[in-house]
Amino acid sequence: MAEVATEGRWKDVDRLLSRHGNLVSAEFDPRPNLREDIGEYVKVLVVGAGGLGCELLKDLALSGFKNIDVIDMDTIEVSNLNRQFLFRLQDVGKSKAEVAAKRVMERVSGVNIVPHFGRIEDKELDFYSNFDIIVLGLDSIEARSYINSVACGFLEYDADDNALLETVKPMVDGGTEGFKGHARVIMPGTTPCFECNIWLFPPQVKFPLCTLAETPRTPAHCIEYAHLIKWDEAHSGKAFDADNPDHMLWVYKEALKRAELFGISGVTYSLTQGVVKNIIPAIASTNAIVSAACALEALKIVSGCSKTLSNYMTYNGQEGTHIKVTDFFRETDCLVCGPGTLIEIEPSVTLAEFIEKLEKHPDVLMSKASVTHRGNNLYMQAPPVLEEMTRSNLNLALYDLLGKVAKDTVHVSGMTEKNGKRSSSLRKLRVSFKGVSAGPTDMDTR
Amino acid sequence: MAAEPKTKYDRQLRIWGEQGQSALENASICLLNCGPTGSEALKNLVLGGIGSITVVDGAKVEAYDLGNNFLLDEGCLGQSRAKNVCSFLQELNDAVKVKFVEESPVALIDTNPSFFSQFTLVIATQMLESSLLKLDLICRKSNVILVVARSYGLTGLVRISVKEHDVVESKPDHFLDDLRLHNPWPELKEFAASIDLNEKDPVVHKHTPYIVILVTLAEKWASSHKGCLPATRQEKKEFKDLIKGHMLNIDEENYQEAMDSAFKVSVTRGISPELHQIIEDSAVNVNSTSSDFWVLVAALKEFINKEGGGEPPLEGSIPDMTSLTEYYVNLQKIYQAKAEKDCNEIERYVREILKRIGRDTDSIPKSVIKTFCRNSRKLKVCRYRTIEEEITSPSISELQKYATDEDYCFSVGFYILLRAVDRFANNYNRLPGVFDSEIEEDVSRLKAIAVSILNDLGLNGSSLPEDLVHEMCRYAGAEIHAVAAFIGGVASQEVIKLVTKQFVPLTGTLIFNGIDHKSQVFVL
Numbered sequence: 001m002a003e004v005a006t007e008g009r010w011k012d013v014d015r016l017l018s019r020h021g022n023l024v025s026a027e028f029d030p031r032p033n034l035r036e037d038i039g040e041y042v043k044v045l046v047v048g049a050g051g052l053g054c055e056l057l058k059d060l061a062l063s064g065f066k067n068i069d070v071i072d073m074d075t076i077e078v079s080n081l082n083r084q085f086l087f088r089l090q091d092v093g094k095s096k097a098e099v100a101a102k103r104v105m106e107r108v109s110g111v112n113i114v115p116h117f118g119r120i121e122d123k124e125l126d127f128y129s130n131f132d133i134i135v136l137g138l139d140s141i142e143a144r145s146y147i148n149s150v151a152c153g154f155l156e157y158d159a160d161d162n163a164l165l166e167t168v169k170p171m172v173d174g175g176t177e178g179f180k181g182h183a184r185v186i187m188p189g190t191t192p193c194f195e196c197n198i199w200l201f202p203p204q205v206k207f208p209l210c211t212l213a214e215t216p217r218t219p220a221h222c223i224e225y226a227h228l229i230k231w232d233e234a235h236s237g238k239a240f241d242a243d244n245p246d247h248m249l250w251v252y253k254e255a256l257k258r259a260e261l262f263g264i265s266g267v268t269y270s271l272t273q274g275v276v277k278n279i280i281p282a283i284a285s286t287n288a289i290v291s292a293a294c295a296l297e298a299l300k301i302v303s304g305c306s307k308t309l310s311n312y313m314t315y316n317g318q319e320g321t322h323i324k325v326t327d328f329f330r331e332t333d334c335l336v337c338g339p340g341t342l343i344e345i346e347p348s349v350t351l352a353e354f355i356e357k358l359e360k361h362p363d364v365l366m367s368k369a370s371v372t373h374r375g376n377n378l379y380m381q382a383p384p385v386l387e388e389m390t391r392s393n394l395n396l397a398l399y400d401l402l403g404k405v406a407k408d409t410v411h412v413s414g415m416t417e418k419n420g421k422r423s424s425s426l427r428k429l430r431v432s433f434k435g436v437s438a439g440p441t442d443m444d445t446r
Numbered sequence: 447m448a449a450e451p452k453t454k455y456d457r458q459l460r461i462w463g464e465q466g467q468s469a470l471e472n473a474s475i476c477l478l479n480c481g482p483t484g485s486e487a488l489k490n491l492v493l494g495g496i497g498s499i500t501v502v503d504g505a506k507v508e509a510y511d512l513g514n515n516f517l518l519d520e521g522c523l524g525q526s527r528a529k530n531v532c533s534f535l536q537e538l539n540d541a542v543k544v545k546f547v548e549e550s551p552v553a554l555i556d557t558n559p560s561f562f563s564q565f566t567l568v569i570a571t572q573m574l575e576s577s578l579l580k581l582d583l584i585c586r587k588s589n590v591i592l593v594v595a596r597s598y599g600l601t602g603l604v605r606i607s608v609k610e611h612d613v614v615e616s617k618p619d620h621f622l623d624d625l626r627l628h629n630p631w632p633e634l635k636e637f638a639a640s641i642d643l644n645e646k647d648p649v650v651h652k653h654t655p656y657i658v659i660l661v662t663l664a665e666k667w668a669s670s671h672k673g674c675l676p677a678t679r680q681e682k683k684e685f686k687d688l689i690k691g692h693m694l695n696i697d698e699e700n701y702q703e704a705m706d707s708a709f710k711v712s713v714t715r716g717i718s719p720e721l722h723q724i725i726e727d728s729a730v731n732v733n734s735t736s737s738d739f740w741v742l743v744a745a746l747k748e749f750i751n752k753e754g755g756g757e758p759p760l761e762g763s764i765p766d767m768t769s770l771t772e773y774y775v776n777l778q779k780i781y782q783a784k785a786e787k788d789c790n791e792i793e794r795y796v797r798e799i800l801k802r803i804g805r806d807t808d809s810i811p812k813s814v815i816k817t818f819c820r821n822s823r824k825l826k827v828c829r830y831r832t833i834e835e836e837i838t839s840p841s842i843s844e845l846q847k848y849a850t851d852e853d854y855c856f857s858v859g860f861y862i863l864l865r866a867v868d869r870f871a872n873n874y875n876r877l878p879g880v881f882d883s884e885i886e887e888d889v890s891r892l893k894a895i896a897v898s899i900l901n902d903l904g905l906n907g908s909s910l911p912e913d914l915v916h917e918m919c920r921y922a923g924a925e926i927h928a929v930a931a932f933i934g935g936v937a938s939q940e941v942i943k944l945v946t947k948q949f950v951p952l953t954g955t956l957i958f959n960g961i962d963h964k965s966q967v968f969v970l
């Protein structure tokens with residue numbers, strides 16, 4: 001919808017963007033048309049169109065952003081409606097990204113939101129490189145980790161291991177659980193990336209199988225027994241589907257039987273769903289608070305109109321109301337946002353041999369790697385069309401493929417194993433060729 | 447087509463339960479001014495299924511509303527702001543009763559003060575001090591909770607005003623479980639004694655719950671230490687070694703848990719200082735006008751002083767721990783039985799007290815008494831000073847403490863300046879900084895007012911960061927959407943806690959610092 005010319009519409013946010021201040025960033029250039037320039041030239045990606053995403057789209061649209069993309073693979077469910085205010089009952093089953101984009105464009109004229117209904121892993125790196133800033137409204141550690149690795153993958157370092165500013169892709173990340181939440185600003189290469197402080201998100205504790213099988217004590221033990229052990233016994237080969245109500249009901253009834261057998265009380269259908277789907281409680285107000293903080297930081301980062309959060313804020317409204325800011329440190333040898341893992345190889349090593357090496361390299365341990373170099377695909381495992389197109393590179397020396405330089409950076413994506421769980425990951429490697437003399441700019445590195 | 451409320455509200459029912467939800471559904475909320483701060487607060491409450499809302503706003507939709515309020519669009523220009531905000535809110539949830547009054551809140555406070563007594567809670571947004579003072583008195587008189595919210599450039603505030611708010615289900619995140627290992631009752635000791643820690647069967651040995659291990663070994667320890675439990679650091683270490691000595695294998699998780707929980711046998715007997723303060727509160731001398739909460743506290747006090755022997759009623763639940771199912775279920779029953787016995791004693795006192803003060807002895811249901819007993823260690827009493835008291839005599843020590851703190855001096859500065867802009871508005875009939883040409887003059891004027899507020903409070907005027915004064919003039923009262931969504935979000939979260947009477951609400955004045963997010967709550 002084209003913007004209707006309404007004099008004074010942006011009066012409030014323009015006070016911030018058009019007036020000088022003393023508590024602003026050094027780059028801040030206040031002027032009457034700063035908001036329009038942000039609208040025209042800044043591209044922002046919102047990852048997630050759920051509880052945080054809906055709020056973020058609204059907040060960003062009303063902060064002057066006009067070129068917004070949103071990506072989410074989920075469809076709308078009834079249990080979203082207590083907080084995801086862009087959705088109505090009749091939208092259930094439709095793409096979150098598509099409905100959210102449409103609703104915000106209907107209400108805020110002049111803003112353009114491009115929805116992407118699909119998985120974040122299925123987008124090309126080129127897609128992500130288009131954006132000036134990425135705002136994350138996610139509830140999964142894996143998804144955060146993936147976007148973080150993509151954004152940090154664009155980061156380049158100079159010979160002294162200083163981040164090149166023009167390659168920094170800022171991220172703002174939010175998360176909530178019940179009355180608690182966090183907002184953080186990630187400037188790859190300067191402030192800690194998601195992986196630098198991964199310990200802030202401890203992995204979920206799983207019950208030992210022997211407890212489930214032999215000494216259940218809590219209703220959750222009975223539920224997990226039915227879900228993880230009994231289901232497979234009773235349904236040979238049929239995978240359990242948490243979104244299938246019949247499957248859930250079966251697990252509930254089995255859990256109930258087991259609880260009765262052991263004299264354990266407290267198994268309910270609601271608890272069964274909660275345990276099986278690992279449901280995180282979520283409310284509108286906390287999502288609104290965290291998203292607002294994220295959107296405000298996004299506006300400050302692109303405009304410089306104020307100092308920014310440095311670098312992690314927690315909100316806790318459970319016992320009184322507490323807001324705390326922590327300035328975390330970056331891990332300089334972080335595998336994701338650091339200068340990259342150094343791999344030393346002979347100039348004669350072919351691309352196929354290089355990919356094989358990555359499986360065994362102790363700092364990488366990646367199988368079935370696809371390799372890209374400065375945005376060009378050197379070898380892609382999938383889709384088949386790309387695989388065929390790039391297959392001929394496998395027998396060529398990597399040294400030649402990288403343009404015969406002493407060292408350079410490549411990106412590899414493939415499967416890695418962490419805590420016994422296989423997941424797709426993306427890594428940055430600095431390839432150095434043995435015996436090749438470095439150019440004059442590289443003289444002083446290692 | 448209607449959604450099943452259980453499914454629609456599933457993610458929040460997991461937080462505040464059916465009872466919390468029905469409290470929300472029975473609440474009626476009044477909003478004063480539906481700019482973005484107020485609109486966003488209501489949006490969050492309507493989504494959650496609040497009972498009814500009434501929006502009071504006399505303004506017509508102007509161009510700037512479209513730049514900061516998502517609930518309004520071009521089609522609303524020139525029409526009633528209250529009406530149009532309400533029609534969007536109704537779209538979000540048809541179960542909510544939505545009403546509006548097209549009148550200026552400032553005028554309504556003067557002309558019809560009794561209007562406010564019909565509500566559970568009033569949210570006053572973007573109002574000047576002078577109106578808030580009047581509104582606060584009106585709300586106090588009729589026992590209506592007042593929540594004040596204000597967005598101002600990159601700052602803002604949220605404050606609650608009510609005489610007293612009592613919380614039974616405070617649901618703290620980390621709270622020591624109530625196992626009474628330091629003071630076991632006969633049935634628990636008996637059960638522990640029935641299990642042999644030197645059991646030869648390795649499966650039984652490594653599935654003996656740590657409660658049993660600790661009760662047995664604490665008794666053993668006491669018998670060789672003149673009846674005392676481990677108290678000093680050295681003794682606690684020796685006690686852990688005693689536990690370790692009973693391990694058959696280093697990988698026995700139950701013994702590891704026993705060592706991790708060994709400190710629980712050394713906890714101080716009796717009640718916490720916080721609970722002590724509550725049972726010694728003068729409100730515990732109940733009469734016919736006392737609330738149910740204080741009747742329950744009076745009964746609790748009797749119990750602690752008599753049957754409890756200084757201890758509160760047992761909570762009755764135990765955490766999960768490595769154990770044979772049978773042992774664990776038996777322990778659960780032993781804890782539940784004791785909790786029920788304690789609760790029955792308290793119920794007896796409740797009925798007695800109700801009779802004494804001339805109330806129907808059944809007027810407090812058993813279920814309420816049960817919930818109270820389960821949570822008796824976690825009771826919270828929140829009392830708020832009136833806005834007038836805060837303005838005329840805020841806690842100087844609280845302000846001083848933060849005024850010199852590098853991280854929080856901005857929040858103190860914003861607090862003073864938010865008060866100063868209201869005085870400025872009274873003097874000049876406009877906010878500072880609204881005219882580009884007068885910003886520098888306004889900075890001096892606002893600074894003079896802020897310094898005089900500080901001086902009146904006996905605080906040093908030079909502690910006010912000069913840059914902040916300029917910031918306030920730069921903002922000129924702008925209601926930035928993201929800031930309004932934050933402040934409105936905080937206000938709505940507080941409303942939920944106040945209405946459900948679960949969790950602990952904001953205990954002071956929250957000053958939002960949108961510059962570096964080092965916001966702070968001041969108890970003034």
Ligand SMILES: [Zn+2]
Pocket residue numbers: 192193194195196331334335336337338
């Ligand atoms: Zn990192």
